[in-house]
Amino acid sequence: MFYILISILSGSIVVTSRILNTKLSEKVGLMQSSFFNYLTGLSASLILLVFLRDKLLTNQFNTIPFYAYLGGLLGVIIVILSSVITPKMSSFYATLIIFIGQLFAGIVIDFLINQTISFSKMVGGLLVIAGLAYNLYIDYSSEEIKKQA
Amino acid sequence: MYNFLSFFIGVLIAIMIAFNGTLSDNLGNYYSLVIIHITGFLVMIVILFYKKLKISFKNNIPIYLYSAGAISVFTVMINNLSYTALGVSLPVALGLLGQLLTSLAFDCYGFLGMPKVIFNKKKIIGLLIITIGIYIMTFI
Numbered sequence: 001m002f003y004i005l006i007s008i009l010s011g012s013i014v015v016t017s018r019i020l021n022t023k024l025s026e027k028v029g030l031m032q033s034s035f036f037n038y039l040t041g042l043s044a045s046l047i048l049l050v051f052l053r054d055k056l057l058t059n060q061f062n063t064i065p066f067y068a069y070l071g072g073l074l075g076v077i078i079v080i081l082s083s084v085i086t087p088k089m090s091s092f093y094a095t096l097i098i099f100i101g102q103l104f105a106g107i108v109i110d111f112l113i114n115q116t117i118s119f120s121k122m123v124g125g126l127l128v129i130a131g132l133a134y135n136l137y138i139d140y141s142s143e144e145i146k147k148q149a
Numbered sequence: 150m151y152n153f154l155s156f157f158i159g160v161l162i163a164i165m166i167a168f169n170g171t172l173s174d175n176l177g178n179y180y181s182l183v184i185i186h187i188t189g190f191l192v193m194i195v196i197l198f199y200k201k202l203k204i205s206f207k208n209n210i211p212i213y214l215y216s217a218g219a220i221s222v223f224t225v226m227i228n229n230l231s232y233t234a235l236g237v238s239l240p241v242a243l244g245l246l247g248q249l250l251t252s253l254a255f256d257c258y259g260f261l262g263m264p265k266v267i268f269n270k271k272k273i274i275g276l277l278i279i280t281i282g283i284y285i286m287t288f289i
Contacts, residue, residue: 003231004287007240010227011247013220019261020217027210031202035193037218042186044219048226049179064175071169072188074161075225076196081158085151090266095252097152099245101159106238109167113236120289121238127282128242132249135275142269 015095021079022086034079090139096132103128163237169225170232182226242283249276 025033085094103125111117173181197204231240256266 003234003240004243006227007231007235007243008247010224010231010240011244011249012251013224013227013247014244015248015251015255016261017217017221017224019255019263020214020220023261024210024214024217027214028205029202031193031197031200032204033217035197035204036215037221038186038190038193039218040215041218041222042183042190044222045179045182045186048222049183052179065171068168068172068175069184069188071165071172072185072190073192074165074168075185075189076192078158078161078165081154081161085154085158088151089155094155095245095248097155098159098162099241099248101156101161102163102241102245103159103238105160105163106166106236106241109163110236110238113167118238121286124282124284124286124289125238125242127285128245128279129282131275131278131280131282132245133275134278135249135272138269138271138275 018082018086022083025083026087030080030083033083034076037079038076093136093139096136099132100129163241166228166232166237166240170229170237173229174233178226178229181229182222185225186222239286242286246279246283249279 021033021037024036027033028036082098107118107121107125110121169181169185172184175181176184228240228244231243253268253272254260255263257268259265
């Protein structure tokens with residue numbers, strides 16, 4: 001239950017930080033705002049490390065796959081691409097399609113890890129997409145009415 | 150075009166969660182956070198150098214606009230914690246619920262200077278279907 005609650009909370013942080021980042025990028029430029037993102041992100045991480053230092057697990061140090069170190073690189077690519085789409089799409093719409101990509105890839109990755117296909121995750125995921133699509137349709141229809149008026 | 154780009158971003162996010170989660174499983178929570186952000190920071194510096202872009206601090210920008218990176222650290226941390234316990238697709242679906250509710254709050258109240266969008270009550274139906282979907286993913 002704890003993980004369920006913090007996962008929902010992480011969604012709130014994602015939206016807030018995406019909006020802040022877009023606003024900053026409008027003022028200082030796209031790349032510059034991403035630079036500040038990582039500067040403040042690294043500072044915050046170092047502060048967390050200093051105050052909440054956990055034991056460095058070195059027992060598996062040599063067995064860490066190389067790809068595990070590429071998350072930071074992917075993060076930069078994601079920040080930049082997100083800053084490109086956010087001013088072009090409504091936050092609700094952007095959230096929808098990004099989610100479909102995330103869920104699709106997430107189910108594939110879970111399958112690769114567990115070697116079993118989770119039927120309930122697929123059914124539940126489709127329902128989530130259906131709910132999103134429905135809300136998206138409402139957004140579209142209300143925009144059409146505005147245009148005609 | 151932007152639709153495809155959005156989908157691609159989603160796929161990258163899922164892959165990133167798995168990569169970062171693997172690092173966190175091996176190195177611990179805070180060391181992995183530092184490594185993830187050092188990597189990102191170095192990549193950023195290379196990009197800025199390559200594009201010959203200059204960094205300048207402007208005094209007329211509200212300081213809170215610089216906080217996006219600092220609060221994102223907690224997203225990374227939460228994803229790393231959940232990855233071990235729940236995998237990728239479930240935290241993604243749960244995170245979506247948080248995103249949607251937050252997006253609606255931004256639309257409704259115009260937080261942080263975003264344009265206000267009036268809340269359509271029909272959207273409750275969509276949110277309900279989403280919640281049922283997440284319930285099935287989580288508990289069945």
